[in-house]
Amino acid sequence: MPKLILKFEAAVLKEVSVGGQPVTIGRAPDNDIQIDNLAVSSHHARVLAEDNKLFIEDLNSLNGTFVNNQRVQRVQLKQGDQVLIGKHHLVVDMGAVEAPALPDTRKVAAPKVEETMVLDTKKRKELLQQEAAGGGAPGAHERTQPVGTTATAPPRARVASLVVMEGSTDQREYLLSSKLTVIGKSDMATIKLKGWFKPKVAAQINKRDDGYYIGPADKLPTVNGQPIHGPTKLNEGDLIEVAGVKMNFVFKD
Amino acid sequence: MRISVGARTDVGRVRTNNEDSFKLVPELNLFILSDGMGGEAHGEIASNIAVQAVAAHCAEGRRDPSTPLLVEPRPELSTETNRLVSSVELANRMIYESAQKHPAQRGMGATVVAVWINDQRLSVAHVGDSRLYLLRAGDFQQLTQDHSLVAEQVRRGIISREQADSSDMQSVLIRALGIDPEVQVDADEHLLMEGDILVLCSDGLSRMVTDLEIASTLLSQNGLQPAADRLVELANEYGGEDNISVVVVRMEPRPEGLLARVWRWLNEPLNATSSAGGN
Numbered sequence: 001m002p003k004l005i006l007k008f009e010a011a012v013l014k015e016v017s018v019g020g021q022p023v024t025i026g027r028a029p030d031n032d033i034q035i036d037n038l039a040v041s042s043h044h045a046r047v048l049a050e051d052n053k054l055f056i057e058d059l060n061s062l063n064g065t066f067v068n069n070q071r072v073q074r075v076q077l078k079q080g081d082q083v084l085i086g087k088h089h090l091v092v093d094m095g096a097v098e099a100p101a102l103p104d105t106r107k108v109a110a111p112k113v114e115e116t117m118v119l120d121t122k123k124r125k126e127l128l129q130q131e132a133a134g135g136g137a138p139g140a141h142e143r144t145q146p147v148g149t150t151a152t153a154p155p156r157a158r159v160a161s162l163v164v165m166e167g168s169t170d171q172r173e174y175l176l177s178s179k180l181t182v183i184g185k186s187d188m189a190t191i192k193l194k195g196w197f198k199p200k201v202a203a204q205i206n207k208r209d210d211g212y213y214i215g216p217a218d219k220l221p222t223v224n225g226q227p228i229h230g231p232t233k234l235n236e237g238d239l240i241e242v243a244g245v246k247m248n249f250v251f252k253d
Numbered sequence: 254m255r256i257s258v259g260a261r262t263d264v265g266r267v268r269t270n271n272e273d274s275f276k277l278v279p280e281l282n283l284f285i286l287s288d289g290m291g292g293e294a295h296g297e298i299a300s301n302i303a304v305q306a307v308a309a310h311c312a313e314g315r316r317d318p319s320t321p322l323l324v325e326p327r328p329e330l331s332t333e334t335n336r337l338v339s340s341v342e343l344a345n346r347m348i349y350e351s352a353q354k355h356p357a358q359r360g361m362g363a364t365v366v367a368v369w370i371n372d373q374r375l376s377v378a379h380v381g382d383s384r385l386y387l388l389r390a391g392d393f394q395q396l397t398q399d400h401s402l403v404a405e406q407v408r409r410g411i412i413s414r415e416q417a418d419s420s421d422m423q424s425v426l427i428r429a430l431g432i433d434p435e436v437q438v439d440a441d442e443h444l445l446m447e448g449d450i451l452v453l454c455s456d457g458l459s460r461m462v463t464d465l466e467i468a469s470t471l472l473s474q475n476g477l478q479p480a481a482d483r484l485v486e487l488a489n490e491y492g493g494e495d496n497i498s499v500v501v502v503r504m505e506p507r508p509e510g511l512l513a514r515v516w517r518w519l520n521e522p523l524n525a526t527s528s529a530g531g532n
Contacts, residue, residue: 180442
C-alpha cells in the first residue's frame, strides 16, 4: 500500500498509508495528517488513491501545496515525489511495487530458511556493508525509513536539560542524562515537585536514540501551551508546563 | 502497584518439541521469556539457561546489592536496569560456555526479553526477536526492536515493512545469546501507569497474530490467564508454525485510599451521603 512519510527537516514524524479513504492534511485536529503550523491551512490538501494511482489535491489553501517545488492544484504523485506543505515535507512511497531494487542478500545468508539462525559477526559485517551500499542509492534511504529509528549513520545523541522558569522544585536545572526522567513527588522522580497536592508522577521524559519525548502520567503536560496526550518529541526552546511548574527545554552542547 | 500475570507456552502445530521457556518471579515482579534454537533438544537447554540465569542474577542483586555486575553500568540506566542487563550478559556467557564444553550443543542460542518492575519504573532488556508490547489506554505499541535481519533492513531503509512481513528471511537473527562470548544488550526504561498491560512473546505469536488482534484479544478477555490462553489458541488456529509463548502482565489499579474516599464523600450530594450512612 502506498505511504506518505511526513518529515520536518531530517526528522520523520509520521507514516500514513493511503487506502480507500482520502488522507487529509491540515492544521485542524480532524485531519489524518495534522501539521500544527500557522503556515498550514486548517484543511490544506488531500491525497487519494484512484486505480492504483495517487493524486494530491490542494483544498484552496492559503500558502499552497508544492510537488517537487511546483505549486499544484491537482497532480498525480509518483514514487519519491517531495510534497511541501508549509515547512513540512511529505515523501511519497508507492510501496512494494515500485520499491527500489533490493541488494541480493540471499546469496550471503541461505536459500529458504525455516530454522532460526544467527549470522556470525563476519557474515553480519559483510551483509551490513552490502546493505549500506544498497541503501546509499540516491534518495533510497529517505523513502522507507521508519518512524522512531535511527538512520544508517545515527546522529550523535545530544544531552538536554530542563531549566525551571516558574514553580517549586528541588533544583533550578536538571540535566536529562537518564533514559527515563520522572517529574513528580515520587521517590523515583528526578525532577522533584514540592508542595501539597502535587501528583506522585506528573509526567515522564524518555530519552531515545533520536531525541527526547515527553509523555503524560497522572497529569497532562502542555508543550508551548498545547496539551500532550501521547509521547511527543521535544524541540529546542520548548516550554513545558505541568502541575504548576514551567520549564524550558534546551540542548547542552 | 499490584501486578497480576498470566502466561502460557505451547509447542504449536508443526514442531515436535518446545524450545521456548519463560519464568515468572512475582516476588521481584520480574518476568522473563526466551526462545531457544539449535539442533535436537539444545534450543530448550539454551532458553532454559537464559531464563534461569536472568532470574538468579537479579535475585542475587536484590539480596546483596554489592554482587558484581558483569558489564560496566551505563550511567543513563537505573540500578535495576543495569542489573537486568548484567543478568542477560550472564545468560549469554553461560549458554556460550555450555556450548563450548559440549560439542553437540555447538550452534545453540536463544533470544531473551526480560522485564523488571520496581514501583512504577519498568526496566526492559532484550536480545533477539522476542518482543515486548505495551497496551495503554487502547494504544498498542512494541517497545522492543527486533534484532532480526529483516527488521534491520527496514531500519536501514532497504526494504519496506510489508516486504519484511512476507520475507522468507524472517528467521535470520543478527543478535542472539550464546553465539559469541559477549553480546550487545538493548535496555530501556518506561514509566508504568495503572491499567497498563505488558505482553512478552516469542515470534511464534507475533508472526502468526497481528498486533491489532493481540490488542483486541487483551481487551476482550476477562483475566490475564484466559487472554494468554486465547492468544496461543489464535496462533495455533493460524497455523502454529513455531512454538508459541506469551506472558501478560497488568498493573492493577490501586484501591482507593482513605483520603480519596473522604474527599469523594465530602463532594457527594447531601442525600447520597445520608443514604450511604443508613447502610
